[in-house]
Amino acid sequence: MNIADTPVRDIDLENEECRVSEGLEPPPLIRSLRELGQLNPVVLLERGGRLTIVCGFRRLHATRRLGRESVPARILGEADFSPLHPLEFALRDNLATRRLEPLERARALCKLVETGLPRERIVRDYLPLLDLPPREEALQSQLLIDRACPGLRRCLAGGVLAQQSVEALAKRTPPLQERFSLLVERVRLSASLQRQVLGLLGELAARDGAPWGAPLDGKEVAAVLEDPSLSPSQKGERLHEALYRLRHPRLTRARDRFRRRERALGLPGSIRLAPHPYFETADIRVEFSAPDAARFRELAGELERAARSPGLEELFEVEGETP
Amino acid sequence: MMEYRPGEVIVEAGSWGDSATADILRNLPGVPRRTVEDAGGVSASRDTLVLARHRGKFLKQCQGSGAEMCCNYFIASYAWNCHFGCTYCVLQSYLDGSGIVVCTNIEDFLGDIGRTLAESPDRTFRIGTGELADSLALDPITGYSRRVVPFFARLPNGILELKTKSDRVANLEGLEHGGRTVVSWSMNSRRICRSEEACAATLEERLAAADRCRRWGYRIGFHFDPIVHYEGWEEEYREVVRMIFSVVDPGDVAWISLGALRFTPHLRERLIERHPGSRLPWGEFVPGHHGKLRYFRPVREEIYRKMNSWIHECAPGVLVYLCMESRLVWERSLGCGVRDARHLSDCLDAAPLCRFRS
Structure with a gap:
């Protein structure tokens, strides 16, 4: 086994072909490296005189952050990974020790597709490995999530938006995605309310022949968002109510009248x-x-x-x- | 209207012994055909005509039976599925992928009806063949109307309703119907006919066909179903009511039914997926009877109240009824002309046999 202390400057940190991890400089890892040093070597691929990372993106970025100039690394050639693609190697290495976060899962699948691996193989072999059903639609959902704008990714990582919601929103234009991510940072919506709000926005757009999300510009929604007396959860409920009123005007008027x-x-x-x-x-x-x-x-x-x-x-x- | 011309005919092996099979194939020269042992497992588009024997009962009670104001209707099917592909049609989710199936043991169909009616001689059976297929759209191919209409003419307690969106009535000419067949047209506003029933006959074609049937002595029915609520619906539906009575004398009309748009959530999803331009799914719907989505009650009541008044402006004596609505909706939109479900059933049973004065 070829493990060598390798200068960080010799490694192409920009090549993310095999990157699975989402956050590259997690504080606990930096703390561990500072206190204990690097216990496991990273895995590098030597190809055409260049070294790229296969396993250890976070360790390498953290090492650089700490100002260290070299890392212990195991350096392999392409033939050493065969018959797997280096990305498959990286993915399996990650899965051996941890469960991937939703964004990491989506990123891994997207990169597997980019390697040119047959889709049927990805669906059959990798979706179950990632706790996903072996169906083409499940793969398509993951590819959508991977394309989500930074705001949506932030909301998914932070648990503000459910995966299903991100998947639905990722079909929208990037400005709309960003807009919705800013909205849900101000109001709290349970997964069920997210589904209902997104459904109502879709129905209103179709009914009115208006752009998706147009009601978010309306005075009803503005009144909810600007009300300082409401908590984020209350705002979420009121947002849903405002949209429901727009979608079911007669029914909600009848309910109001009954209560009056x-x-x-x-x-x-x-x-x-x-x-x-x-x-x-x-x-x-x-x-x-x-x-x-x-x-x-x-x-x-x-x-x-x-x-x-x-x-x-x-x-x-x-x-x-x-x- | 779009004529049905299948791209292929699949014949179930057992159907070759039925005379109807030869008759149907004679009407489809040049269409490729193949035989299968059992047509039950056939998966095909509507482009495929499947000729098969039906092994179960032919006569069933309408799904409305048991509802608060049910008209006590019976359904008899000798065909399943329809090539018109109307956007809102329940057959899209119910019979998708089975081709258009025509049963070839038509003698068993008639036998089943004959036996059932003979077992209950004191009861009148109103029987429609237009629930799971259009009653007449395939008639130029099957010719079944020429067998079924005279059969009903001889039944003392049966009334046949042929319900259609087509204008294929030629086979009805000269038949001995004995006043026991009502030929009915499903009607809609011109806008909805064009956008949602594009392959069916136009309003003018339907009315011209109704006029021919009227002249041949048939009683006529009209079903405004599904009525769609949209901006400007009033003027457009009222125009259709006027059109009807400019062609048909009120005395020729056995009944007119009204039903506002409703669908299962699944069918609505299918509609959105398959017909993204359709405006139908975007009304104000609420969950109703059997989980179906329907317009909010006051909207339905307004539709029925107005339609009823426009119909009665033109034809004061014509029997108007609602399909699968509660007594509350009946009372609030049509008044108390019909007391209860039994009374409704009696009125409809009697309607084809008596002529209202205009």
Whole structure:
């Protein structure tokens, strides 16, 4: 085995053909190198008189950061990797010791495609290795993620956006991707809300024949974003609500009107009136709970009073919602 | 309309013994054909006509049965799938990839219906053949109407509805129908016909065909289904109502049904994927009966109320009914003309046999 102390200046750090790792200078690694030194040699490929990195991108970048001039390296020729491509070697080396982050996984697959490896082989051999189903669509999703703009990549790495959302957003133009990544840095959306918000933006664009994301410029969304009283999570919920209103204007107006009429009845908060979620029937469910007979009588009295109110009939109407 | 001319005919081995097979193939000279042992596993586009024997029951209750206001309709199928490919059609998700299938044991079809009706002589059966295929689009090839219409004329408790978007009615001329066949057209606004039903007959062609059937003594039905809610829908649908009654006398009309656009979420996805230019998926839909997406109730009520009033402006006595709607929607949009599901069924059973005064 050929392990040599190799000058860092002799290594082409710009060649990232075999790079799998996402963050190149993680602080724990720098700390470890500073305190313990480099325990394992990096693997370099010697090709045409040049040395490129196969395994050890992070160690090499951290070494450079520490100002060290040489690293222990195992230097191999192309024949030494055969029949694998050096990238496959690097990938398998990484997988032997750790689970790849989503962006690393996407990067590895994209680079495997770039090596010219048959797609069927990538799908069959590498997707299962990366905990992905061996299907072409899964590969396509990963390639999309790899093309995501820096903002989206940041959001995925930071857990702000789900992988599925990044995949959906990566189909949009880079400015739209950046815009959405800036938005989700201000509002917090659960994975489920992300899916719903993206779905609504797609539906609104198709319905209105407008550019995707146009409602984000609207006053409804601006009002949510600029409201200082709302937490990021509340802003996320309100953002979804604002978009839902735009997509379902009649239904949301009917719901608003129902709540207004319910309030006008003056019932105590412990009595809840629930219409059919889509007003498909006129039925209203009445709910209350009482800990004892006295409270029961009290609430029943409130209902009796509401039953005499002239506003009760209006509660059963969904009229006036047609243009 | 686009004439159906298959690129290939697949004949199930057992079908060669049916006289219908020879009749159909005679109408398709020059079309390549091959035989398969069992057509059940055939995977083909609509360009392929599959001739096969149907082994199960032919007569089934409509899926609306059990709904609050169900019209108690029966479906009888001797063909499956349709070459018109209307964008919203449920057959796209239901029968995709099976080719267009025509059953060749038409005698069994008639036998099944005859037996079922004979078992319940006190009950009237309204039976349509247009649920899983267009009733007449393939008739120039199959000629089945010439067998089915006279058969129903002899049934004391059966009413046949041939439901179509085609104008292929030539075979109906001169048949002894005994007033027991209603020929119905699915109607839509001109805009929707052009954009979503592009391969079907035009409005004018459908109405010209209806006029011919009327002259041959058939009662006529119209189904405004699916009605699409879009900006300007009122004027365009009203125009179609006027067109109908400029051609057809109200007394010739057995019934008119109304149904607003609805689809399963899966069909909606298919529509978006296959017809990206279609405006249909972008209405304000809410989940409804059986998980189908449909317009918000007040929108549907407005559609039905207006359509009903326009129809009755032209034809006050014509029976208008709704497909798979709740009693609430019936009452709020059509008033209380029909008391309940039983009454609705009775009205529709009687409609073909009595003539409304215009």
